[in-house]
Amino acid sequence: MNKKRLFLIVSLLTLASMILSACAPQATQAPQEPQVVVETQVVRETQIVEQTKVVEKIVEVTPTPGPNPEAVIEGVEPNAEISLWTFWLSPTFDDYIQSTIARFESTYPGVKVTWADHQATFLDDYRNSFAAGTAPDVANLSDTEGWVREFATKDLLLSMSDNLPQSVIDQYFPGLFNLQLVNGKSYQVPWYQAISIELINNQIYGEKAGLKVEDFPTKYYDLAPLCKTIKEKTGTLCDIRLTVTDLLRDMAYQGGVKVMTDGKFTFDSPEAATWLQWYVDLVKANLVDKTALVTDQDRVGLEIFTSGKAAFYQTGPQLIREVRASNPGLYGYLAAVPLPAGVSGATAPTSMAMSVKKDTKFPKASLALAVFFTNPRSQLEFSKIVGIYPSTPASYDDPFFTVKPVAIEESVRPLAKDLISVQADIMPEIPQFQEVNQIVLDAVQQALFNNVPAQQALSDAVAKANALIGK
Amino acid sequence: MTKKFSLTPYFFLAPALLVIAVFIFYPIAAVVYYSFTDYDIVTPPQWIGLQNYIKLVQDPTFWKALTNSFIYLIATPTVIVLSIVLAIVVNRNLRGIHMFRALYYIPAVSGSIAIGIAWRWMFDAQGGLLNGFLVWLGVLKEPLQWLAEPAYTLPIAMLLTIWMGLGYYALIFLAGLQNIPEELYDAALIDGCNNFQKHWYISLPGLRPQIVFVGVISSLAAIEVFNEVFILTNRTGGVLDSALTMVFYIWRQAFRFSDAGYGSALAIVLLVITLAFSIINIRVQERGLETD
Numbered sequence: 167m168n169k170k171r172l173f174l175i176v177s178l179l180t181l182a183s184m185i186l187s188a189c190a191p192q193a194t195q196a197p198q199e200p201q202v203v204v205e206t207q208v209v210r211e212t213q214i215v216e217q218t219k220v221v222e223k224i225v226e227v228t229p230t231p232g233p234n235p236e237a238v239i240e241g242v243e244p245n246a247e248i249s250l251w252t253f254w255l256s257p258t259f260d261d262y263i264q265s266t267i268a269r270f271e272s273t274y275p276g277v278k279v280t281w282a283d284h285q286a287t288f289l290d291d292y293r294n295s296f297a298a299g300t301a302p303d304v305a306n307l308s309d310t311e312g313w314v315r316e317f318a319t320k321d322l323l324l325s326m327s328d329n330l331p332q333s334v335i336d337q338y339f340p341g342l343f344n345l346q347l348v349n350g351k352s353y354q355v356p357w358y359q360a361i362s363i364e365l366i367n368n369q370i371y372g373e374k375a376g377l378k379v380e381d382f383p384t385k386y387y388d389l390a391p392l393c394k395t396i397k398e399k400t401g402t403l404c405d406i407r408l409t410v411t412d413l414l415r416d417m418a419y420q421g422g423v424k425v426m427t428d429g430k431f432t433f434d435s436p437e438a439a440t441w442l443q444w445y446v447d448l449v450k451a452n453l454v455d456k457t458a459l460v461t462d463q464d465r466v467g468l469e470i471f472t473s474g475k476a477a478f479y480q481t482g483p484q485l486i487r488e489v490r491a492s493n494p495g496l497y498g499y500l501a502a503v504p505l506p507a508g509v510s511g512a513t514a515p516t517s518m519a520m521s522v523k524k525d526t527k528f529p530k531a532s533l534a535l536a537v538f539f540t541n542p543r544s545q546l547e548f549s550k551i552v553g554i555y556p557s558t559p560a561s562y563d564d565p566f567f568t569v570k571p572v573a574i575e576e577s578v579r580p581l582a583k584d585l586i587s588v589q590a591d592i593m594p595e596i597p598q599f600q601e602v603n604q605i606v607l608d609a610v611q612q613a614l615f616n617n618v619p620a621q622q623a624l625s626d627a628v629a630k631a632n633a634l635i636g637k
Numbered sequence: 638m639t640k641k642f643s644l645t646p647y648f649f650l651a652p653a654l655l656v657i658a659v660f661i662f663y664p665i666a667a668v669v670y671y672s673f674t675d676y677d678i679v680t681p682p683q684w685i686g687l688q689n690y691i692k693l694v695q696d697p698t699f700w701k702a703l704t705n706s707f708i709y710l711i712a713t714p715t716v717i718v719l720s721i722v723l724a725i726v727v728n729r730n731l732r733g734i735h736m737f738r739a740l741y742y743i744p745a746v747s748g749s750i751a752i753g754i755a756w757r758w759m760f761d762a763q764g765g766l767l768n769g770f771l772v773w774l775g776v777l778k779e780p781l782q783w784l785a786e787p788a789y790t791l792p793i794a795m796l797l798t799i800w801m802g803l804g805y806y807a808l809i810f811l812a813g814l815q816n817i818p819e820e821l822y823d824a825a826l827i828d829g830c831n832n833f834q835k836h837w838y839i840s841l842p843g844l845r846p847q848i849v850f851v852g853v854i855s856s857l858a859a860i861e862v863f864n865e866v867f868i869l870t871n872r873t874g875g876v877l878d879s880a881l882t883m884v885f886y887i888w889r890q891a892f893r894f895s896d897a898g899y900g901s902a903l904a905i906v907l908l909v910i911t912l913a914f915s916i917i918n919i920r921v922q923e924r925g926l927e928t929d
Contacts, residue, residue: 403763
């Protein structure tokens with residue numbers, strides 16, 4: 167049985183081997199038959215291929231006005247680094263200034279602005295900076311204090327009339343762009359405006375003196391009887407300030423005095439004598455705080471009012487925040503009324519401006535910055551932070567200016583556009599301004615404190631001033 | 638015999654000389670130059686020769702400022718007398734005397750601006766301490782505007798200067814008094830001197846070097862006064878320039894009216910005056926020491 171099984175296994179293995187070998191591929195290739203190969207030939211046209219060269223070239227990209235409506239100055243110098251000085255805005259408005267600068271830098275890519283705020287010593291610092299050759303490219307100058315004219319007459323500022331496109335000039339109220347003209351040209355773009363008001367301390371004015379806010383005088387010269395009443399009823403002195411840095415301006419607006427005629431000084435007219443005598447009478451009757459009357463710093467009068475020692479004070483609504491900060495108890499007693507009109511009927515602008523130094527390395531960038539800070543959008547944003555008023559009519563299109571005011575700081579807001587639009591400089595250009603003002607100041611002080619008759623003091627001053635300018 | 642030249646001393650002197658040259662000699666030279674120019678700080682100076690000096694002689698405000706500065710010198714003998722008295726008062730061993738000495742010295746270490754503001758409040762027309770007191774006493778019917786009255790502004794500024802200097806000068810005299818031998822006072826007592834005579838015949842002669850020293854520095858300080866006037870008059874110089882002093886006038890011309898050329902001429906005049914003062918004082922001091 168074992169033999170049979172062994173035979174069967176061997177037979178099956180042999181069969182399987184035969185089957186497997188029949189199915190397996192041939193181990194060696196069979197001899198090939200001759201093949202016919204058909205070749206396809208493609209004929210191409212000859213092509214000239216230019217080799218690309220890598221050329222290094224600096225392409226200057228000038229930040230030109232693009233779609234950004236605030237980029238209104240063309241040809242701004244690339245990579246300009248310019249400096250800006252503001253007057254007494256830090257730290258309260260740091261965020262506003264910095265964000266406006268950031269927006270400016272993104273509007274004019276590549277331009278960098280360095281900002282510094284100067285306060286009580288601004289004017290000295292600015293003068294010294296010219297002497298040291300480090301004057302800022304753009305500076306926030308006061309029109310009201312005559313700073314623009316001072317530096318423009320020394321040929322240190324860039325003429326805005328000559329260097330700005332008409333479309334930019336047209337964005338400002340004309341009366342404000344044409345402030346402080348020198349040889350018929352403007353050296354500033356008007357920035358924020360203050361609308362002077364009479365701020366009333368009702369604790370003295372209403373409660374102690376028994377007066378009504380609505381009866382506050384509407385004529386400047388009517389302030390004298392009011393001061394008398396207040397002194398008699400409360401023992402309080404009036405806090406009135408002469409603009410000792412520009413007395414001819416006070417004469418012109420308050421007294422309706424024509425200070426120059428045909429190039430000669432004429433501020434000894436009967437109107438001028440009336441104006442000076444009005445102050446003399448106030449001083450002689452001991453109705454005014456004499457320290458405030460003849461100081462050259464508005465803050466002296468403001469401090470007297472803020473400390474609750476005055477019934478009223480002429481100031482801007484933007485300074486109410488200082489009253490609130492320094493004497494919160496007084497804030498609740500405040501009322502505001504329009505400024506009494508002077509004989510001229512005109513309202514003197516209280517204007518801050520932006521000016522550009524003449525020898526700036528980057529005139530276009532500097533002009534762009536001055537215009538940017540004073541454009542309708544920037545000024546509108548500033549107005550929303552503090553009670554200042556734009557010099558650009560377009561800013562007033564915002565509903566912000568039509569909303570009914572709530573706080574006293576906002577009381578003149580709905581009237582602001584009308585009031586600002588009619589403000590204008592009625593002053594002629596005064597030759598040798600500083601010296602002439604000193605002559606007038608001496609005359610005014612002689613009349614106020616040394617018993618020199620008003621008419622005589624003014625006539626002497628006119629003679630001196632005309633001699634000074636060779637007339 | 639010839640001395641050998643050595644660079645070493647000059648080497649040691651150089652840093653100090655350099656500082657003095659930069660901060661003293663150069664500014665003086667510059668001011669001398671500017672005094673002959675029309676210079677408004679912001680534009681380059683223009684040579685005008687002696688015009689500023691001619692203008693100065695004809696300028697009544699200059700004479701007023703000069704007069705006021707000389708009037709201010711009254712502060713010098715006043716402060717000397719008062720500080721000697723104060724030094725004598727505090728030169729004794731009483732309980733708490735150190736505290737008094739420190740209190741009198743406080744004005745000397747306080748800022749003149751802060752003191753000026755405090756004084757302005759004291760003389761304020763409305764709510765001022767002095768007015769309140771005088772009205773309460775019945776001396777005044779109504780408050781007086783002290784700092785706006787031409788007759789009072791300069792005396793108030795002088796009073797402030799005296800008050801501020803009193804503690805400092807008293808300290809100098811106190812040191813002098815403590816150097817006077819006690820035996821001299823004992824001898825005077827034995828000789829029958831009363832208190833006044835004791836100080837008249839012993840303390841005062843003993844304090845001669847301190848008196849001369851205080852005389853020099855306080856007169857120079859008086860003639861160069863600025864801060865007190867600046868603060869008390871709200872930087873106006875007072876109504877009718879009643880408190881206008883030379884340094885204030887220099888500042889006003891140079892920095893308010895931008896007439897640095899004229900301001901420089903005024904400064905040169907003041908420099909000559911202070912130099913003359915210093916020389917006179919030093920001569921007096923030398924003569925006094927020789928006599929001693």
